Amino acid sequence: MKKFSVVIAGGGSTFTPGIVMMMLENRDRFPMRELVLYDNDKERQAVLGEALSILIKEQAPELKFSYTTNPEVAFTNRDFCMAHIRAGQYNMREKDEKIPLRHGVIGQETCGPGGIAYGMRSITGMLEIIDYMEKYSPNCWMLNYSNPAAIVAEACRVLRPNAKVLNICDMPVGTLRRMSQIINKQPQDLEVRYFGLNHFGWWTSVKDKEGHEYLDEIKDYVAENGYLTQVEVDTQHMDPSWQETHKKAKDLLAINPRYLPNTYLKYYLYPDYEVAHSNPDFTRANEVMEGREKQVFTAAREIIEKGTAENSNFHIDSHASFIVDLARAIAFNTHERMLMIVENNGAIANFPDDAMVEVPCIVGSDGVEPLAQGKIPNFEQALMYQQVTVEKLVVEAYIEGSYQKLWQALTLSKTIPSAKVAKDVLDDLIEANKDYWPELS
Ligand code: NAD
Ligand code: G6P
Ligand code: MN
Numbered sequence: 345m346k347k348f349s350v351v352i353a354g355g356g357s358t359f360t361p362g363i364v365m366m367m368l369e370n371r372d373r374f375p376m377r378e379l380v381l382y383d384n385d386k387e388r389q390a391v392l393g394e395a396l397s398i399l400i401k402e403q404a405p406e407l408k409f410s411y412t413t414n415p416e417v418a419f420t421n422r423d424f425c426m427a428h429i430r431a432g433q434y435n436m437r438e439k440d441e442k443i444p445l446r447h448g449v450i451g452q453e454t455c456g457p458g459g460i461a462y463g464m465r466s467i468t469g470m471l472e473i474i475d476y477m478e479k480y481s482p483n484c485w486m487l488n489y490s491n492p493a494a495i496v497a498e499a500c501r502v503l504r505p506n507a508k509v510l511n512i513c514d515m516p517v518g519t520l521r522r523m524s525q526i527i528n529k530q531p532q533d534l535e536v537r538y539f540g541l542n543h544f545g546w547w548t549s550v551k552d553k554e555g556h557e558y559l560d561e562i563k564d565y566v567a568e569n570g571y572l573t574q575v576e577v578d579t580q581h582m583d584p585s586w587q588e589t590h591k592k593a594k595d596l597l598a599i600n601p602r603y604l605p606n607t608y609l610k611y612y613l614y615p616d617y618e619v620a621h622s623n624p625d626f627t628r629a630n631e632v633m634e635g636r637e638k639q640v641f642t643a644a645r646e647i648i649e650k651g652t653a654e655n656s657n658f659h660i661d662s663h664a665s666f667i668v669d670l671a672r673a674i675a676f677n678t679h680e681r682m683l684m685i686v687e688n689n690g691a692i693a694n695f696p697d698d699a700m701v702e703v704p705c706i707v708g709s710d711g712v713e714p715l716a717q718g719k720i721p722n723f724e725q726a727l728m729y730q731q732v733t734v735e736k737l738v739v740e741a742y743i744e745g746s747y748q749k750l751w752q753a754l755t756l757s758k759t760i761p762s763a764k765v766a767k768d769v770l771d772d773l774i775e776a777n778k779d780y781w782p783e784l785s
Contacts, residue, residue, distance in 0.1 A: 346375070347377035348374065348377065348423040348424060348671070349376070349377055349378040349379075349380075349421055349422050349424075350376055350423065350424045350426065350671075351381075351382050351418050351424075352364070352379070352380070352381050352382065352427075353382050353383075353427040354383060355382050355389040355392065355393060356381075356383040356385050356392055357430065358632070359428055359664070360392050360428075361396060361399075361644070361658040361659075362661025362664060363426065363661055363664050363667065364396055365660040366660050366661050366662060366664045366665055366667075366668070368407075369662075370665060371404070373668060374668045376407055377407070377408065378407070378408040378409075378421075379400075380409070380412060380422075381396070381410075382413070382415070382419070383413060383429075384413060385433070391641055392411075392644050394647075395644035395648055395653065395658070396409065396644075397409055397410075397411070398651065398652065398653050399656070403653070415476040415480070416476075416480055419476045419477050419480035420480040421480075421481060422477070423484060423485070423675070424485055424486075424487060424674075424675075425477050425484055425485070426487050426489075427470070427473060427486050427489070427490050428488075428490050429490045431462070431468065431469040431780060432462070432465050432777075434637065436461075436462070436465065436776075436777070436780070437453055437462070437629040438627065439461075439776045439777075440452075440457075440458030440461045441453070441458050441627035441629050442624060442625075442627055443457070443458075443769065443773055443776060444456060444457040444458055444759075444769050445622055445627070446624060446772070447769050447772075448619055449619065449759060449760055449761075449765060450615050450618055450759040451624070451627060453628065453629075454492040454493070454542075454608070455543060455612070455759065456611060456615075456760065457759065457760065457766075457769045459491075459492045459495070460738050460753060460757070460773075461773045461776075461777055462491065463494075463496070463738050464738065464741075464777065464780070464782075465777060465781065466492065466495065466499075467495070467499040467503075467739070467742050468780070470488070470496050471499070473486070474504050484508065485508045485671075485674055486507070486509040486510065487512065487667060488512070489512055489513065489514065492542075492543075493511050493512075493513050494541050494700060495735050495738050495739065496511065497685045497700040498736060498738075499742065501700055502739055503739075503743070508711070510674075510684060510711065511684065511686075512667075512682070513542050514664065515543065515608065516538065516547075516606070516683045517666045518581055519606070519607065520536065520550075522572075523547075523562050523604070525573045525575055526561070526566075526571075527558050527561055529552060529558075533553060534550055534551065534552060534558075535550075535553065536549060536704065537549035537704060537717060538683055538717070539691075539701065539702075539703055539724075540701065540702050540728065541699075541728055541735070544609060544612070544727075544731055545606045545702050546605055547559070547603055548603050550604070563604060566594060567594060567597055567598070567601075568594065569591070569594065570590050571593045572587060572591050583635060584631075585628055588621070589610065590607060592607065593607050595614060595617075596609050600723060600724070612731070612758045640658075642657070643656055644658070666682065669682065670682060670707060674708070675709075677708045677709040678708070679707065679708050680707050681706055681707075683703065683704055684702070684705040684707070684714075686702075686703065686705060686712055687699070688700070688714075690716065691714035691716055692718075692720055693719045693720075694719045694725060695725065695729070699728075699736075700732070703715060704717075730758060731757075731758070733756055734753045734754075734757050737750070737753035737756065738753045741753060741784070742781075745784050746784060747770075747785055750770060751763070751766055751767055754769060754770050
């Protein structure tokens with residue numbers, strides 16, 4: 345079997361150890377000859393890089409492993425780039441969340457003004473790594489899950505239309521796992537139909553391989569409990585704030601009982617509730633900095649100190665195995681069916697061709713082929729049209745350096761009540777992001 349050479353961009357990510365361990369566990373399905381971490385923050389990455397080199401020496405000595413901040417070294421001779429960068433790191437995520445809240449508006453990583461601010465930073469970082477990849481390994485595929493994926497995907501569509509970049513999100517994967525628990529099945533036994541945008545969509549069917557439809561059964565459960573299940577699903581989404589998110593799906597189903605909702609819709613459909621239940625002095629960024637980030641970096645320092653990864657506190661992120669499924673689909677032409685963020689081109693019949701949508705796709709060596717989801721109802725269509733236009737305006741504002749278009753984007757976002765509030769939030773975000781955003785006029 346062919347062995348692959350992989351670079352992880354955003355090597356200093358809190359998700360890197362979990363994903364590396366997941367890839368080690370899946371070596372029989374996706375053999376690797378070389379693994380390199382790449383980051384633009386040398387100190388941050390070195391902590392995880394050192395710890396992982398100890399772990400890999402012990403658990404997979406045949407695998408060539410290194411970490412670097414040199415793009416040429418990182419991107420030369422690679423088959424795959426797994427990308428999870430966070431432009432501005434947690435310091436800026438905290439601002440994305442807290443600045444809008446000061447104005448009484450949703451403060452969230454990927455939704456509303458926080459997501460727009462993050463998008464304006466991410467486009468630059470993403471273009472940078474895509475260009476390195478194309479320069480040093482023109483045949484390499486990028487599997488991107490850097491956020492905000494919707495804006496990143498639209499920016500790629502416009503600015504790098506021929507780049508071999510596939511955008512994917514783990515939220516539908518995690519939620520399907522919860523659904524499978526509700527009906528006592530395994531996620532791999534289920535096949536779904538779904539339409540929407542990233543962090544903005546609905547399941548229209550959840551069937552087993554024999555064709556039995558479980559949508560109603562799952563809805564009955566969600567109407568009572570949301571997606572909250574008793575069994576632990578993954579380590580990432582068990583914190584108190586995430587449990588609240590899973591529960592809130594109950595209210596998303598109440599307003600639109602036809603389909604099963606993506607949990608992120610709560611920021612658009614219940615923004616007043618979300619703002620009222622947010623603490624403007626302690627947001628998700630603080631929860632993660634005190635939780636996952638501290639845990640991962642403490643575990644790494646312990647490994648370095650002890651000189652061994654035996655009994656370490658690095659935990660495998662088994663739910664991230666969809667990344668291996670995606671890499672395998674391309675490497676071995678498996679025609680795996682996965683939800684991907686792709687250019688619509690008719691997949692949703694009554695939605696613009698040039699919108700980046702999230703739908704089931706068949707993935708093979710040539711990339712992704714979206715599956716037709718037919719026509720969608722008015723309510724969902726109108727919500728999606730509003731949101732996709734926000735995302736397009738952000739990318740246009742970025743390219744043209746247009747203050748006006750970014751103001752329009754914020755004003756159009758369902759999370760913001762008026763053009764006046766949009767302007768106030770925008771002016772604060774510009775000030776906070778002056779080291780990252782293109783200049784706007
Ligand atoms: P993190 O801040 O811990 O890690 C991100 C790393 O990227 C940092 O070490 C940072 O220095 C690095 N980085 C930033 N800009 C870079 C650039 N231009 N080149 C190279 N490296 C760069 O963040 P995290 O919480 O671990 O999340 C990482 C990313 O993964 C985020 O974008 C997050 O939103 C995303 N994510 C996506 C999904 C999904 O479903 N799509 C799921 C989980 C996380
Ligand atoms: C889900 C989403 C990601 C998002 C993450 C945030 O997995 O699909 O896009 O980045 O949640 O998780 P966090 O634990 O950082 O709040
Ligand atoms: Mn996501």
